[in-house]
Amino acid sequence: MAAAAASGCGASGGGATGPDAPTRSASSTPSFVDAAAWHKWGLTPLPAAPEPPADKPIKLSPTGPVPVFAHIPTSQKVVFISIDDGLEKDPRFIQMMQDLKVPITMFLMDDAIKSDYTYFKPLQAMGDHIQNHTLHHPKMTKLPLARQKEEVCGDQKVLTKEYGTAPLLFRPPYGAYNKDTETAVGECGPRAIVWWRESMRIRTLQYQVPDKKLRPGDIILAHFRGPAELKGATMTEMFGNLLKCIQEQGFAVARLEDYIQAPAGR
Numbered sequence: 001m002a003a004a005a006a007s008g009c010g011a012s013g014g015g016a017t018g019p020d021a022p023t024r025s026a027s028s029t030p031s032f033v034d035a036a037a038w039h040k041w042g043l044t045p046l047p048a049a050p051e052p053p054a055d056k057p058i059k060l061s062p063t064g065p066v067p068v069f070a071h072i073p074t075s076q077k078v079v080f081i082s083i084d085d086g087l088e089k090d091p092r093f094i095q096m097m098q099d100l101k102v103p104i105t106m107f108l109m110d111d112a113i114k115s116d117y118t119y120f121k122p123l124q125a126m127g128d129h130i131q132n133h134t135l136h137h138p139k140m141t142k143l144p145l146a147r148q149k150e151e152v153c154g155d156q157k158v159l160t161k162e163y164g165t166a167p168l169l170f171r172p173p174y175g176a177y178n179k180d181t182e183t184a185v186g187e188c189g190p191r192a193i194v195w196w197r198e199s200m201r202i203r204t205l206q207y208q209v210p211d212k213k214l215r216p217g218d219i220i221l222a223h224f225r226g227p228a229e230l231k232g233a234t235m236t237e238m239f240g241n242l243l244k245c246i247q248e249q250g251f252a253v254a255r256l257e258d259y260i261q262a263p264a265g266r
Contacts, residue, residue, distance in 0.1 A: 009204060009205060009212075009244065009245035009248050009249070010205065010207065010211075010212035010213045010214060010245070010248070010249055033045045033048070033101075034099065034101075037099035037100060038099075038100060040099065041096060041099065041100065041236070041240055042240065043100070043240055043243055043244065043247075044247055046102070046243065046246060046247050046251070046252055046253060047077070047250060047251070047252040048252060049078055049103075049252040049253060049254040049255075050076050050078065050252070050254075052254060052255075052258035052259055053074070053076075053259070056259055056260055056261035057072050057073045057074055057217075057259055058072060058073075058192070058259060058260045058261065059260075059261040060168070060191040060192055060260060060261060060262055060263050060266075061191065061263060062191070062263035062264065062265070062266075063186075064186070065182060065186065066170075066182055066185050066186045066190070066191055066192050066193055067192050067193070068177070068182070068192070068193040068194075068195060069192065069193075069194065069195065069219075070194075070195035070196055070197050070219055071197050071215070071217040071218050071219055072217035072219070072256070072259045072260075073217060074216050074217040074259065075216055076216055076217075076252075076254070077216055077250065077251055077252060078216060078217070078251060078252045078253065078254040079214055079216075079217070079218045079219070079220055079246060079251045079252075079253060079254075080105065080217075080218070080219045080220065080253070080254060080255070080256040080259075081102065081103070081104045081105070081220050081222065081242070081253055082104065082105045082106075082107060082171070082194065082196065082219055082220065082221055082222070082256065083104050083105070083106055083107070083222045083223060083224055084106075084107045084108075084109070084133055084171060084221065084222070084223050084224070085107075085108070085109050085112045085133065085137070085223050085224050086106070086108045086109060086112040086113035086119075086120065086224045087112045087223070087224050087225065087226075087229075088223075088224040088225050088226035088229075088235050089115075089116055089119040089224070090226060090234060090235040090236065092234070092235070092236050093224075093235045093236050093239065094119075094122050094123065096236050096239065096240075097122075097123060097126060097128075098122070098126065100243075101126065102243065102253050103127065103128060103253060103254065103255035103256075104123070104128050105128065105129050105131060105169070105255070105256045105257065106120060106123065106128060106129065106130050106131065107131045107132065107133035107169070107170075107171040107194075108120065108130055108131070108132075108133055108155075108159060109133040109134055109135065109136070109137050109155065109173070110134075110135045110136070110154065110155050110158045110159075111135060111136050111137060112137070112224070114158075117162045117163075120163070121163070124163055127255070128255075129165075129167075129168075129169075129255075129256075129257050130159055130163050130165070130167060131159075131167040131168065131169040131170065131171065131190070131194070132152060132155050132156055132159060132167040132169065132170040132171070132185075132188075132189075132190050133155065133170070133171050133173065134151040134152060134154075134155050134172075134173055135150070135151050135154040135155045135158070136151065137173040138151060138173060139173060139174055139176050140172050140173065140176055140177055140178070140180075140181045140184075141176045141177065141178045141181070143180075144180070145180040145183060145184060148180050148181055148183075148184040149184040149187060149188060151184075152170060152181075152184045152185055152188040152189075152190070153184075153187070153188035153189070155167075156188050156189045156190065160189075166189050166266070167189065167190055168190060168191055168192070168257070168260070168262055168266055169190055169191075169192050169193075169194050169256075169260075170185045170188075170190035170192070170193050170194065171193070171194050171195070172193065175195055175196070177193060181193070191262070191263060191266070192260070194219065194256075195219070196218075196219045196220060196221035197209075197215070197218040197219055197220070198214065198218060198219075198220045198221065199220070199221040199222070200220060200221065200222040200223075200238065200241075200242045200245075202230050202231060202233050202237075202238055202241065203233075203238075203241045204241070204245070205220070205242070205245050213249065214246065214249045214251055216251075217259075219256065220242070220246075222238070222239070222242060225238065
């Protein structure tokens with residue numbers, strides 16, 4: 001599976017924006033939007049995220065085959081931000097997230113985070129979930145089942161130890177997976193494989209559809225990256241550009257895990 005090369009923020013959409021936009025009401029997202037904090041970063045507040053549905057669109061089972069999904073079935077005008085790897089550990093990004101309180105999901109890879117596990121704990125403390133992205137970021141389809149299990153189970157063990165919660169979701173590096181990956185994930189603890197519909201570059205979104213539009217329930221991929229990988233741009237600049245792309249199309253950002261029903265006991 002590979003994303004198409006279409007890029008750009010896409011067509012403008014409706015939705016309330018600006019300092020007088022309504023505040024988020026979702027139970028696990030902040031109920032207060034600080035417009036001044038957004039303006040500090042050169043941004044306009046996003047529309048408020050609606051209350052997540054009581055009947056979760058994605059329901060995960062404790063056993064059996066793991067599902068694969070790239071979006072959440074919903075009519076709500078929300079998208080979900082996921083950030084991968086963990087290579088860049090910019091303290092200003094932590095401050096930005098504390099100011100803006102935009103929910104994200106982190107798919108962390110041990111090779112990238114082991115130099116500073118604590119960096120991600122303030123994000124976790126804000127309610128952002130930490131999910132599995134392998135130990136070493138290999139292309140899983142090139143590995144036999146036993147090696148795939150080492151990658152998934154190894155990262156599951158590290159993340160559970162460091163952050164106190166076993167990851168529920170798995171994202172394969174490069175988006176590459178096969179039946180062995182699904183088996184490895186199912187045996188190592190996560191209960192779903194998560195792909196994406198759009199990916200963030202430095203200033204623009206890359207789409208898999210030619211009309212370059214976000215759709216309700218889309219999952220967006222970004223990475224923890226810094227100036228070395230972003231041609232001089234910072235993590236906060238890249239993330240600000242992502243929020244502008246979302247704002248231009250009138251979408252709110254919701255928390256991915258609020259739309260997923262975990263198996264009992266998770």
